[in-house]
Amino acid sequence: MTPEQTGFDPVTLWTVIAGLAAGSFALRFVFIGLVGDRPMPDWLLRHLRYTAVAILPALVTPLVVWPKATGGALDLPRLLAALVTVGVGLVTKNVLAAIFAGAATLYGLLYLL
Amino acid sequence: MAFSTTNSYYWKGFRDGAPFVLVAGPFGMLFGVLATEAGLKLTETLVLTATVFAGAAQLTALQLMQENAPTFIVLASALAVNLRMAMYSASLTPFLGQAPLWQRAFAAYLTVDQSYACSIVRFETEPDLTTSQRMQYFMGSVTLVTAAWYTFTLVGALLGARIPESWALDFALPITFLAMVTPMLRTSAHVVAALVSIAVALLAAGLPYNLGLMVAGLAGMIAGARMELILRKKGLWT
Numbered sequence: 001m002t003p004e005q006t007g008f009d010p011v012t013l014w015t016v017i018a019g020l021a022a023g024s025f026a027l028r029f030v031f032i033g034l035v036g037d038r039p040m041p042d043w044l045l046r047h048l049r050y051t052a053v054a055i056l057p058a059l060v061t062p063l064v065v066w067p068k069a070t071g072g073a074l075d076l077p078r079l080l081a082a083l084v085t086v087g088v089g090l091v092t093k094n095v096l097a098a099i100f101a102g103a104a105t106l107y108g109l110l111y112l113l
Numbered sequence: 114m115a116f117s118t119t120n121s122y123y124w125k126g127f128r129d130g131a132p133f134v135l136v137a138g139p140f141g142m143l144f145g146v147l148a149t150e151a152g153l154k155l156t157e158t159l160v161l162t163a164t165v166f167a168g169a170a171q172l173t174a175l176q177l178m179q180e181n182a183p184t185f186i187v188l189a190s191a192l193a194v195n196l197r198m199a200m201y202s203a204s205l206t207p208f209l210g211q212a213p214l215w216q217r218a219f220a221a222y223l224t225v226d227q228s229y230a231c232s233i234v235r236f237e238t239e240p241d242l243t244t245s246q247r248m249q250y251f252m253g254s255v256t257l258v259t260a261a262w263y264t265f266t267l268v269g270a271l272l273g274a275r276i277p278e279s280w281a282l283d284f285a286l287p288i289t290f291l292a293m294v295t296p297m298l299r300t301s302a303h304v305v306a307a308l309v310s311i312a313v314a315l316l317a318a319g320l321p322y323n324l325g326l327m328v329a330g331l332a333g334m335i336a337g338a339r340m341e342l343i344l345r346k347k348g349l350w351t
Contacts, residue, residue, distance in 0.1 A: 007152030008178055016174055016187050017157070021164035023192045029221040031202040032209060045203070046338040050306040051196040054333025056294045057307045058314040058326050059173055059190070060287045065315065069283040078284050085288050089295025095136060098292035106284055 077109035122246040126231065126253025133227040138261040140168045143285050145269020146276055147172065151179055155270055162266040166222065166259075169293070170195045172286055182323040190326050201229040208236040209251065211244040220251055228255035302344060306337030 007013075064082040066072040085102030092098065141162070148158040148171075165171050174191040182190075201224050209220055231254035236247055276282060298304050310333030317325035344350040 007154065012184055013153070013157060013178075015184055016178065016191075017161050017164065019184075019188045020161070020170065020174055020191055023188065024165050024167050024170060024195050024198065025222060027192065027195050027199045028202050028224040029218065030199055031206045032221055032224075033202075033214065033217050035203070035206065043338070045200070046341055047334045048196055048200045048203075049341070050303065050334045050337030051193060051200075051330070053294055053297050053303045053307045054310040054337060055173075055190070055193050055196075055326070055330040056169065056290045058310040058329035058333060059176070059194075060290045060294075061311045061314040061329075062318050062325070063176075063284075063287045066318075067283065069281065078287075081284065082287055082291055085291040086295050089292050090298065093296040095292045095296060098295060099139075099288055102288040102292065103285075106281060106288070110279075110281060 077106055077113060080109060081106035120249065122242070122249040123253040126235075126250035127256055128253075129231045129235070130227060130254035131257050133231075133258050134261045137168075137227065137258045138265045140289065141262045141265035142269035142272075143282075143289065144168055144171055144175075145266040145271075146273050146282060147269075147286070148175060148266075149270045149273025150276075150282070151175055153270075158270045159263075159267065163263065166262070167195050167198065167225065168262075169290065172290075176286065177323055177326075180323060186323050186327070190323070190330075193327070193330055197226075198224055201226075204233060205229065205236075205251075208232075208247050209244065212248050216248055220248065223252070223255045223259065225255065225258065227258045300341075300344070300350075302337045302340035305340040306333040309333045309336035 060082075064079060065074060067075050067078045069075070070078075081102045084105040085098045088101040089095070089098035144162060145158060148161070149155075153161070153175075161171060170191040173194045174187050177187045177190055202221060205220070205224065209217060212220070228251060232247070232251045235250055236242065242250070294307065298307060310329045313332040314325055314329035317328045319325070320328065341350060
């Protein structure tokens with residue numbers, strides 16, 4: 001499932017780097033640099049508020065349910081590690097604690113099973 | 114206060130931002146390792162990390178490129194992850210908008226989760242600060258994070274290929290992202306956004322060109338915004 005990558009096509013890679021660099025700066029500069037003190041429409045702010053909590057779970061979910069390391073088969077250590085990470089994150093509100101708990105679960109179960 | 118000169122605000126920011134090195138260091142190292150494992154050369158990894166300066170977006174792009182997603186989808190998805198930077202930029206504008214353009218351009222580049230989180234708290238609790246003091250504080254808060262980010266990406270990139278498969282680094286990205294997201298679930302609107310996004314991501318996983326991510330992300334954003342409106346109508350939004 002995961003053939004050894006030997007790098008990406010340079011044109012594609014540099015296109016991504018340039019686009020991402022320009023786009024990321026534009027997103028950061030747009031208000032502080034260009035819009036100044038003009039107010040922004042409520043509907044836009046209301047949607048922007050949920051980008052991180054919408055995009056990141058959408059990216060992670062398939063990686064949790066169909067991990068590449070197991071060829072796409074549901075994997076108990078990885079699933080439980082994800083659930084423990086979320087649980088500890090919700091309870092402690094602490095990013096590092098959640099990461100360590102998730103990693104400990106993953107390594108513990110990979111070692112035991 | 115004897116110490117409230119402009120310069121001392123740089124050092125206040127410096128101290129307040131220091132603990133975030135514990136997040137930025139390992140995160141940068143993770144990116145360096147994963148980028149090298151994905152086949153990026155040292156220069157490519159370092160240019161990417163220095164110009165984009167946003168770990169979550171960089172990892173998203175890396176993940177999608179490894180899945181052979183079209184360039185347009187890679188860019189759109191990674192920039193969607195960075196949309197929150199536009200929110201930070203908007204939120205900082207009333208406090209830093211008076212500064213000279215070149216300073217604002219630097220501040221824009223250095224707008225990351227950590228500098229925003231530190232600065233907005235300080236700006237709101239000390240409304241009498243001058244623009245110059247605010248800018249000093251902002252720059253101070255991000256100094257160590259920036260140094261750690263560059264340095265540890267380099268360390269990770271150099272270690273890269275030497276890390277054995279048994280370390281299961283394939284799962285470092287999901288764990289890191291989940292750990293970053295859960296503390297953000299402050300309101301039920303945020304929870305609804307995340308749950309809808311997860312459900313749609315599973316249902317739309319079969320879509321071509323990794324469009325499932327965009328569809329699920331948009332669905333989550335709309336669901337969160339809707340839920341917020343419902344809560345506001347009921348007077349439950351604070």
